[in-house]
Amino acid sequence: MGRSYLHLSREQRQVIADSLAIGKSAKDIAVTLGLHISTVYREIE
Numbered sequence: 001m002g003r004s005y006l007h008l009s010r011e012q013r014q015v016i017a018d019s020l021a022i023g024k025s026a027k028d029i030a031v032t033l034g035l036h037i038s039t040v041y042r043e044i045e
Contacts, residue, residue, distance in 0.1 A: 008035075008039070008043060012033055012035075013043065015029070015032070015033060016029055016033070016040060016043050016044070019032070020044070026040045026041055026044065
């Protein structure tokens with residue numbers, strides 16, 4: 001089977017933005033949200 005991809009919710013995107021604003025690392029954000037770090041990096045871009 002192939003991979004299953006999900007879109008990030010508005011809440012997840014807000015958590016990423018807020019976390020970046022206070023200086024959290026992409027790795028910490030990924031762990032907090034239960035996402036792969038590459039997903040967080042793609043959203044940051």
